[in-house]
Amino acid sequence: MTWKGVKLVNLESSAHPSRIAERSALKTALILTVVFMIVEFIGGMVANSLVLMADAGHMLTDAAALGLSLFALWFSSRPATPAKTYGFFRVEILAALVNGAGLIVLSLLIFYEACHRIVNPPPVNSRLLLWIAIVGLLVNILSAYALHQCHHSSINMKGAFLHVVGDAASSIGTIAAGLLMWWKGWLWADPLTSVLVGVLILYSAWRLVKDSADILLEGTPAHINLVEVTDTLCRVDGVESVHDLHIWTLTSGIHAMSCHAVLCGEKDRHKILEELSTIMRGHFGIDHTTIQLEEVSLRHQEMRSCH
Secondary structure (H helix, E strand, O other): OOOOOEEOOOOOOOOHHHHHHHHHHHHHHHHHHHHHHHHHHOOOHHOOHHHHHHHHHHHHHHHHHHHHHHHHHHHHHHOOOOOOOOOOOHHHHHHHHHHHHHHHHHHHHHHHHHHHHOOOOOOOOOOHHHHHHHHHHHHHHHHHHHHOOOOOHEEEEEEEEHHHHHHHHHHOOOOOOHHHHHHOOOOOOHHHHHHHHHHHHHHHHHHHHHHHHHHHOOOOOOOOHHHHHHHHHOOOOOOOEEEEEEEEEEEOOOEEEEEEEEOOOOOOHHHHHHHHHHHHHHHOOOOEEEEEEEEEEHHHHHHHHHH
């Protein structure tokens, strides 16, 4: 798109098929999560089960995370503006970061309450807990199935998918706790399972926060080796060296690169630039490149002035 003759970056249309599929998957998962969250919370109060209420709390964060992901998906599809020349794709990364932080807080709250219940476990209606947990597992499986096809498309969708998978795992733990209390009368199984669920949530949250922070700090994508990129570009005929190389992630699956290439000889500058850009697209999967060409004599002069 353009604005007053200036071409702005338009990375992806909101009507892109992948975006439509992501919105549909998020809506399905959100409806299923909200409905069962209410059922599970009421059931947890009636059964006096911490692990059920912890799982309901997890589903509350799931609902918030799915809603936030849905909002981020809509907002990030807005076109670029003169003030936001790359558009609003980083909103997805912010949503993933908030989702991860929310999961960390939830896991800490679960640990706190579980410590009290391990010391003095209260009576629990294990049969009610068991049936609700089984239904919860089925709901989480349906939600995970809805999100599965899209969860590799962006870190935002990955965050939503991790929420649902984490809740499915906690439902399995809840079922195990229900069986132990029903058959053996082990009331401590309820808070102990809650701790295990909290550990799982904390692990997923840390990965999500770390990935989001790396993108926001414009770290080099994990699959990119800067030394390999430099060596590959320097093998182009007419390129003596490459410096000030930067590669970062705009949003999930969309990377950008900038560098200075020092030229030598009498090679065609346009052909060299085209070849460098083609290498970045074809070999490293980076379409958004900014490459500044420099003459070797100019580079040497700059280095002498620095010393």
